[in-house]
Amino acid sequence: MAKLSDLQELIATEVNELKFPLAPADLYEPIKYILALGGKRIRPALVLMACDLFGGDVRKAISPALAIEVFHNFTLMHDDIMDNAPLRRGKVTVHEKWNTNVAILSGDVMLVEGYKLMMNVDDHLLRPIMQIFNETAVGVCEGQQFDMDFEQRNDVHIDEYINMIRLKTAVVLGSALKIGALIGGADNRNALLLQSFGEHLGVAFQLQDDILDVYGDPDKFGKQVGGDILSNKKTFLLIKALELTDSGALNDLEHWLSGTDFPPKEKVDAVTAIYDQLNIRQFAWEAMHTYVKKAFDSLDAVKLPEDNKQALRVFADSLMVREY
Amino acid sequence: MAKLSDLQELIATEVNELKFPLAPADLYEPIKYILALGGKRIRPALVLMACDLFGGDVRKAISPALAIEVFHNFTLMHDDIMDNAPLRRGKVTVHEKWNTNVAILSGDVMLVEGYKLMMNVDDHLLRPIMQIFNETAVGVCEGQQFDMDFEQRNDVHIDEYINMIRLKTAVVLGSALKIGALIGGADNRNALLLQSFGEHLGVAFQLQDDILDVYGDPDKFGKQVGGDILSNKKTFLLIKALELTDSGALNDLEHWLSGTDFPPKEKVDAVTAIYDQLNIRQFAWEAMHTYVKKAFDSLDAVKLPEDNKQALRVFADSLMVREY
Incomplete structure (x- = not known):
């Protein structure tokens, strides 16, 4: 291989x-x-x-x-x-x-x-x-349109969000694997399983990205921690927090979402504290893990010698940093 | 039929x-x-x-x-x-x-x-x-890009212009006919000839459009006569005029091209007078006629009963108004 x-x-x-x-x-x-x-x-x-x-x-x-x-x-x-x-x-x-x-x-x-x-x-x-x-x-066009739509909405549901990141980023990974598999001579069932592996892994990777933006090690993440918070980006974390907050915390969160001229560190710390209080990191980690598991279940079901699949496991491991 | x-x-x-x-x-x-x-x-x-x-x-x-x-x-x-x-x-x-x-x-x-x-x-x-x-x-993308490029240039050659209108508008007509012919069971040679008919007719139609903008009957043309002149559009007529003018007439033409706030009727009349002086209408008509002839030559060469081709001749006649 x-x-x-x-x-x-x-x-x-x-x-x-x-x-x-x-x-x-x-x-x-x-x-x-x-x-x-x-x-x-x-x-x-x-x-x-x-x-x-x-x-x-x-x-x-x-x-x-x-x-x-x-x-x-x-x-x-x-x-x-x-x-x-x-x-x-x-x-x-x-x-x-x-x-x-x-x-x-x-x-x-x-x-x-x-x-x-x-x-x-x-x-x-x-x-x-x-x-x-x-x-x-x-799919990619639909995902991009949903993404733009969501920035204008405050009632986005988690399922809608997952579908959006699936369309916008995960579908291409699945299709790349499916197309390659078919060219390699895979039957339809195996090509579909490999596609499913790629698509689920893509969703997991995007959820990880949402988590790392807030909880990542700045030295390893390579982006500014809290960038999504500062731009009010509708990530899994924010959507889940908006879904979970009682009216008190919601008012707090909406206060921080309403302005654009807060001191950056103050805003990142405050929103992170709300996330912590609501246990958002755990919810996000569980959602991510569900998709990682779906991905590996699909890969397990592919009919190929274990050795051949090893390269894809290594690839998946390289995508998921496991440091959160 | x-x-x-x-x-x-x-x-x-x-x-x-x-x-x-x-x-x-x-x-x-x-x-x-x-x-x-x-x-x-x-x-x-x-x-x-x-x-x-x-x-x-x-x-x-x-x-x-x-x-x-x-x-x-x-x-x-x-x-x-x-x-x-x-x-x-x-x-x-x-x-x-x-x-x-x-x-x-x-x-x-x-x-x-x-x-x-x-x-x-x-x-x-x-x-x-x-x-x-x-x-x-x-082809259509290339044609659109050339069209935008030409608006910024003053040295566009007639051959470049014809190629641009071929790409931007004529290629689709040719392709429509070729695709239909192949679905209808035409062999490659006949499909190509029909494509050639459509493409040449498309170029002729666009050249006619350039002529009618200046010399068309306002009641029949359906657009404002002189619209291309007012917007300094690089049509066959303008490109040919820029190519033909001696330095005297060129200075005249460039004067009218340089401003955007001339009284409309004055500008249209003046540029039309320069075109008349240079016999531009005749050049354009000859170019158009060359492409009409190429189109009909291609159609003549298609191996089909004359009756079957009649519909395309009627179509071609309906496109070319013959009133200039």
Whole structure:
């Protein structure tokens, strides 16, 4: 079995070798730019890994793996416009470096380039794989819209939130594994189980991200602790707290949500204290753990030698930091 | 042979019956909204007509025809953002009625819905038809980018302009006919010839539009005569004039291009006078006629009974008003 890190390197090389037309420059330069910003190339590496796991020829999975990476970067380019984000991986975003029109149109053609790359599969897999790709793309768009909707609402239910993060981030992980599995020769049942592994793990990973934002070790987390609290982001923790608070604590929480000019440390400490009082960390940890367990149950059910599955267990362990 | 008008009506009914999910409402409502604005449904009707022409089952072409219409409306939704257009078919545009983020994301999912609809073809046609669809989508994006680029340039060559209008508007007409022909059972050669007919006719139609803007009968043209002149739009006429003018007339033309606050009638009359002096109308008419001829030559070469081709000749005649 190939190691994930080797597959990530292979994909990084292949991404660098992707060719696009020279003109119109403002259509294709932004694609090269955003793809060159790097990133861990986890999603395309999962396509290759799933193919490898079932004994398939990894070279046959390279173009679909690139499709997943190009698609993912298309969503980043358009999300950055919608989120008004100035930076992506420490570099200026496309709509800031060029302009919004360029980022819209360049993103559009990137989605099409994703479809072109995804079509490089054997004939008998073309329809099923394109269907997975369509469902994935629809899911990510729905997830992004729900995410934007939730920022305007104060009555978001936990189930809605979990569905949103599933659509926005987890579906692509599941689809990457399913597509790779099918190319590797997996039957439908095993491909579905692997997809389920990826999707549940994706939800768990996002819940972990919510927890780490408040309770993570600043040295290891790599982001500012409390960033979600400061931006009033509707995370699992905030939604659960709003759901649980009696009127007294609710008033407290709403006080801290209402303003934007509180001293940062004061706000983070105060909201964290409310979370602590309501035992939110435990609720979040349990929800996360439920999804980790669902992921491993799915992986256990895949019909493959234990050794082959080991790479995915290592991958899952590397995602879940277990320090909370 | 079915009449084009009947096929347009059939498609109008089918568009009304398209179903989209209820949630997220801001993702799917704009799709229903823009599709309900109407339009002549020419592109999807051409898919059906080409299928019918080759004796195919028109019902098999309905979903791909809808794909073309949904795709076309996706391009309108995103173009309207880029062009900052307040109105589309007399109604408020999506980015004005909702907001830009909604128009971006709703457009994205519309492109994916187009792919979903396009996949409803027999297995042996799936790959070739998806390839045509990919090329079409890339072409339209390239055309839109060139169009935006040209607005910032004063050295656009006529060949570049023709290529831009081919990509931006003609390619879809050609692809609609080619896809319909393939579904109808046409061989590759005939499908290509029909595509060529559509593409050349599309270029001719756009050139006619440039001419009519200046020389059209206001009662029949339906738009304000001189609109392109007032907005300094880089049409065939303006590009040709900039190419032909000696330094004297060029200075005159550049004077009228430099300001935005001239009295409208004065500017239209003055620029039209320069066009007349340079015989621009004749150049444009000849270019247009070259493409009409190319279109009919392609149609002549299609191996089908003359009666079957008649519907396409009637269609071509209906597009070209011959009043200039």
